[in-house]
Amino acid sequence: MKLSDKKRVNILDAAEQLFFENGVEHTTMDQIAKAAQASKRTVYNHFTTKHALFEAIITRMVEHLNQDDELRFSNEIAIDIQLTKIAQQEVSLLNSVHFLRIAKIAFMQMLQQPALAEDIASNQFGCMRYLESFLRQGVANNKLQIEDIEFAAKQFAFQLKSFVFYPVLFGFETPDSLPITKIIEQTVATFLSRYQAE
Secondary structure, three states, X not given: OOHHHHHHXXXXXXXXXXXXXXXXXXXXXXHHHHHHOOOHHHHHHHOOOHHHHHHHHHHHHHHOOOOOOOOOOOOOOOHHHHHHHHHHHHHHHHOOHHHHHHHHHHHHHHHHOHHHHHHHHHXXXXXXXXXXXXXXXXXXXXXXXXXXXXXXXXXHHHHHHHHHHHHHHOOOOOHHHOOHHHHHHHHHHHHHHHHEOO
């Protein structure tokens, strides 16, 4: 790794930690330079603004997010078993240390920058990368009856987020305190009570 590349990584590492601990607004470029053991000029040579640095951090964190393989619909496996597997993977992602770290860094900034919220929302994470396709296959194979696939996919994913992600993000719960099995079972049961084909 070239020295300039190493410096860039050091700056990103330092900024990520400071943004996580103090928030973006309460972190200065001087603090980042000091933590990265770099001059302020070096920091600005790599990132012209703090906003550019923030965007680079979010991009890097998303790229390194550990996401499970996309689950494909199977006509040989019961639909409730397949949806349970999807929910289990989603919960694992939502409560992962890395995903929660991204969320904590980005959340306050998104309130101040609506365009940033749109950018992050356009990046599909977890089951939202493939759930619409899965549901279409379920409909095509007469396992599900869904008119609005996009809406149904969001219903499934957002119900999980409301129970396992936001309470942890806001500090109301910890991943260990949540009744994960019950949440997954009830999410799948509620979804199928609305959409399972008769």
